[in-house]
Amino acid sequence: MSEAKSAEDTVWVPLDSLRVGEDGINFIGRIISLRQSLDRKGRPYFYGFVGDGNTSIPYVAFREMPFKVGDVIEVRGARVEEWDEEVRVAIPTRAEVRRSERVDVAYPKVFEEEKMAKIGEIKSGDEELTLEAVVLDMERSQVTVRGRKRDLLKGVLGDETGKVHFTSWRLTGLELGGSYRIKGVYVKSYRGRMEVIIDEWSTIEPLESEKRIKLPKSYLRNIASIKKGGGGLDVEIEGFISYVSPRSGFSLSCPECERKLKDGICAIHGEVKGFYNLRVWVRVTDNTSTIEVLIPRVVAQKLLNLDSGELLKVLTESPGEVGREEFLKIIRKKLAALPVRVVGDVIYREKRPAMIVAKSIQPIKWAEIKGSLPTLDDFLGGAT
Ligand SMILES: [Zn+2]
16 A cells, blocks of 8 residues: 555654755645746746744645645655755655644744735735725636636725725635635736735635725825835825926827837837827825826826817927927926826836826815925925
């Protein structure tokens, strides 16, 4: 029988005494996290953390791991390696991995302390979070992963502090409008869009009716907190326009996606008949910081109160750079130092500060700006 090796024969090495370079070792541990990824050749592998009563360490497994978070596993024939300056156990294809009935393997501390998170504070790279949130929007979608179509859910989650996009690989358990406690999610950003990922190993529990999430009327935040992270949908800021960028103006854009054309070519849609799209770039400053705000055409037209005749006049009477200069003059006059309330979505950019794409901008009175305004020194020191 292959089960011949009895437990007594096996030497189980505690996780805190593993040494880099050891091979063929046996250990018992509880799975703290379990994720799947693909190697360079497109083959799946698994990784995460395992823990025993004393410590937790990263592992990587080059074999199927038909287990779930919380399971205790017995691994025979693992290797200990150094990875990213840490000790990691590698579970090769030939290793033997079994679910263990042992209950004396304690969860390490890190797992006991559940990481409750608020959507207004999460940031890309956060892992193993627990959120309590309401599903504000949800639809079924499909992606192709390695030639295979997979169904998933896409939508928006909200709590008292913010709203964020989500993708769920679990197709059941969530309903539009429902409030849930969602455990074991992680956060990533794709093309500046922050997203909460609910995967096969996450758990979803409906909240009791008295714990249902109540959303605020708006997500008013200060600019410094927005730059730190947090679900960035429909955030609201109050400040004044401290800079109008000369990048503002009209440019030939793709009618499909509104991307700026290069020599009549859209990066996505190829050769298209462009239209003159208006975009205004400004910076908005409050008493905590300054952020770049992109004002798309529809919002800009309303804010600038430009009727199309006025726009057309600028464009046709003085095309090219002259038109741009004229236009800048007009908008600077209207926008410079204007106190505003901006509602929009935050774009988190790599290596550059976050920015906001405005959905609405409303002029307000100086007195309406919450909190104290920056002094001239703050402004000169921090705005540009
Ligand atoms: Zn396009």
